[in-house]
Amino acid sequence: MKKFFLFIAFIVFMIFFLAALGMISEEYENKEILEGSSNIVLDPNIINFNIEIENNALKNNIETENDVLINNIIETNFNDINENILLEHNNNNIDEKYTKYNSEIDYTDAEVLEKDLNDGKDVIGKVVKFSVNEYHRDSFFGYNAWAGEHLNFISENDLNLNNNDEVIGKVISANNFLLSWIIKYDVIEVKENKIDSEPIIRQKEAEEQARKEAEEQARKEAEEQARIEAEEQARKEAEEQARIEAEEQARKEAEEQARIEAEEQARIEAEEQARIEAEEQARIEAEEQARIEAEEQARIEAEEQARKEKEQEQKKNTTKATKKSSSSNNSKGKTVYRTPKGKRYHFDPDCGGKNSYTTTLDAALSAGLTPCKKCAK
Numbered sequence: 001m002k003k004f005f006l007f008i009a010f011i012v013f014m015i016f017f018l019a020a021l022g023m024i025s026e027e028y029e030n031k032e033i034l035e036g037s038s039n040i041v042l043d044p045n046i047i048n049f050n051i052e053i054e055n056n057a058l059k060n061n062i063e064t065e066n067d068v069l070i071n072n073i074i075e076t077n078f079n080d081i082n083e084n085i086l087l088e089h090n091n092n093n094i095d096e097k098y099t100k101y102n103s104e105i106d107y108t109d110a111e112v113l114e115k116d117l118n119d120g121k122d123v124i125g126k127v128v129k130f131s132v133n134e135y136h137r138d139s140f141f142g143y144n145a146w147a148g149e150h151l152n153f154i155s156e157n158d159l160n161l162n163n164n165d166e167v168i169g170k171v172i173s174a175n176n177f178l179l180s181w182i183i184k185y186d187v188i189e190v191k192e193n194k195i196d197s198e199p200i201i202r203q204k205e206a207e208e209q210a211r212k213e214a215e216e217q218a219r220k221e222a223e224e225q226a227r228i229e230a231e232e233q234a235r236k237e238a239e240e241q242a243r244i245e246a247e248e249q250a251r252k253e254a255e256e257q258a259r260i261e262a263e264e265q266a267r268i269e270a271e272e273q274a275r276i277e278a279e280e281q282a283r284i285e286a287e288e289q290a291r292i293e294a295e296e297q298a299r300i301e302a303e304e305q306a307r308k309e310k311e312q313e314q315k316k317n318t319t320k321a322t323k324k325s326s327s328s329n330n331s332k333g334k335t336v337y338r339t340p341k342g343k344r345y346h347f348d349p350d351c352g353g354k355n356s357y358t359t360t361l362d363a364a365l366s367a368g369l370t371p372c373k374k375c376a377k
Contacts, residue, residue: 105129105168110147117174117181127188129168135161137305141182155187163204168190193375253309307357310340314359336362338369348375 011086026093029172107113107128116123137158145153145161153169155368161167169185176182337356346352351374359367 002223017317034126110151114148114151114181117176123171123174126171127168128171128185130164132161132163132165132167134163135159152180152182154182154184155182157187159187159190161190162192303355307340307355311357314357316361335359336364338360338364339369343369344372344376345369346372348372 027353075271104127106126107116107123110128111128113123113126113128113130130151130153132145132147135144135148136146139152141154143150143155143158145155145159145167147153155169159167167187168189168191171185172186173183174181174183178309334348335358336353338345338359339352339355339357342352342356343359345359346356349356349358351372
């Protein structure tokens with residue numbers, strides 16, 4: 001939309017420039033008329049091609065119809081440039097706001113004028129009476145009196161019109177611009193609506209004040225809403241950050257707890273393993289010790305058993321030897337000492353050692369024992 005207005009402004013500038021050139025040329029052609037009569041007025045400002053879109057419904061369609069509309073604007077306004085803009089007025093000493101005109105009014109209703117314009121009828125030079133809906137001094141076309149949705153009456157001078165004022169004027173030109181009519185006219189008479197203008201002005205002022213207050217309220221509400229949203233966003237971000245930090249802290253604590261528990265479990269398992277190994281080692285050692293002791297005990301018992309058996313055998317032999325000795329030779333029944341595995345017999349019991357036991361000489365000799373070199377010489 002901004003580019004469109006810039007383009008139209010450029011077109012207007014070019015048209016105004018060309019219009020100025022045409023006006024200069026025409027000024028020379030009408031020089032005598034201008035010098036001879038003070039009733040003729042040259043007003044270059046009456047052709048002003050700035051744009052004001054009166055119908056809000058047309059605003060949404062402007063961008064899509066730019067090319068066609070611009071071509072129409074250029075063609076229409078270039079044709080209008082060539083029109084004679086020298087206007088004749090009575091130079092009577094009257095109020096600038098009024099110019100009396102005695103001709104009959106051709107259009108007492110602006111809607112009828114609009115219908116004839118739409119039907120293509122020629123209304124140039126016709127006298128029309130219209131009621132002012134709104135008056136805009138700073139419109140793009142100049143002093144613009146709105147008389148309907150599509151009627152824009154453009155005056156040469158500021159008429160200081162109020163809403164509901166009635167104006168009678170003579171049509172100078174009428175051009176269709178963006179589906180609205182731009183009508184330049186020569187004001188004939190203005191009938192003020194003094195009763196209604198003041199309340200309307202006050203209403204306008206009240207509406208403007210209400211608009212400003214509404215805008216200020218909307219601005220404050222928007223700022224408040226933005227502040228609330230910013231605080232809400234900050235709160236959410238803080239909560240999210242706190243949640244993330246809490247989760248991170250919980251994760252670290254869980255990992256630390258898991259590490260401690262794992263170490264404790266490993267320690268317990270190590271101690272349990274050491275205990276089991278120690279018990280196993282103790283069991284093995286105890287079994288080995290028991291085995292050794294059992295073997296030693298068995299050996300001792302076996303030796304004791306063998307000794308006893310030998311003693312019994314020796315007793316038997318001694319008894320036999322004693323009996324034999326009694327019958328043959330008492331010397332062979334002499335008591336001697338021997339050991340279970342020894343190869344010599346002894347007369348001294350201590351010489352044979354703690355395992356020595358008594359026997360007879362005859363039994364010792366029969367066993368093939370020889371006398372001890374220490375005690376049995």
